């Protein structure tokens with residue numbers, strides 16, 4: 307999978323890459339949505355009008371020069387007037403994404419804004435979110451209305467468009483994309499939580515606690531060495547993180563994976579890199595309880611450390627957010643995995659820990675993984691453990707589809723779980739817990 311480089315990659319190439327991610331993640335249709343980049347020389351690079359979003363190449367991306375001259379094989383997006391209006395309003399922001407992702411469209415058509423305090427990193431990534439009144443698509447008036455909404459609050463980088471969709475700005479296209487993905491994750495989490503019950507939002511104090519947690523109490527070590535088995539793990543982690551992003555099981559702003567290396571030493575993803583573009587050199591080595599110098603390990607490194615120390619059979623851990631599992635993690639509704647044999651065999655039971663447990667109670671949480679492979683952390687994440695990383699990823703997929711089928715079942719009827727005697731039969735037949 308291609309990596310985005312917002313400094314060295316041509317704007318047309320960046321746009322083609324990000325639109326393909328948006329399309330694959332089903333956050334736009336073939337015809338809907340548009341994105342642009344404002345170049346240093348005043349040229350605006352923008353997606354073309356009416357061309358298949360599923361197969362755009364850099365050669366299809368249009369350029370609107372500062373003097374209005376249009377260069378390229380198609381017509382520029384009909385929404386380019388509002389892109390232009392936004393760059394005028396926020397000259398420091400260099401990218402605009404407009405899309406119709408289903409979660410945010412749901413908020414747009416009921417005239418609400420999703421509350422980003424549903425998950426800890428979203429407020430920092432998305433900022434405050436505005437709501438712009440309706441106007442005819444492609445009209446100058448729509449541009450004026452969106453620009454007027456952005457003008458209300460200099461902090462706005464995301465605005466829901468009434469009965470239409472969402473518009474996001476960013477310092478670059480990766481920044482705007484991260485905002486789109488994170489806000490859509492908030493929207494879908496809230497919608498799933500509302501299907502199950504009442505979502506609980508984080509308090510100001512809890513969010514500050516998450517923001518401060520980056521300063522983990524781990525010493526750094528110099529002279530890191532990379533034997534070939536260590537390098538193999540770096541590649542393995544990158545492959546699974548990118549796959550998880552493509553599958554909607556991680557997003558730019560969230561998702562951690564680690565793999566045991568030797569003894570209790572392990573490798574883990576960093577806290578400060580966008581997940582889609584993670585590279586082997588970004589992965590952080592943790593040796594003798596110390597972190598490789600010059601890097602920030604995931605905020606959850608202490609929990610991973612305790613899990614490996616206390617559970618010799620666990621060799622990999624994934625900690626992430628998916629909209630369905632976060633529906634459970636934000637309501638406290640019991641995630642009952644006695645749905646189908648596969649779900650029970652893989653997961654058995656999924657406990658829910660209070661928010662912040664990974665910082666204050668890492669040792670106790672780590673002990674819990676001796677019996678059960680998966681846990682939810684309120685408003686924060688799902689944690690899955692296992693032997694090989696691919697098996698742990700498989701378990702994450704099982705957990706995600708189990709949550710999804712339960713949420714889809716909610717309007718139809720209550721779960722009729724597999725009975726105790728059927729569970730016993732599975733326990734024996736599949737050697738569960740032995």
Ligand SMILES: [Zn+2]
Nearest residue numbers: 339404470471
């Ligand atoms: Zn639109």
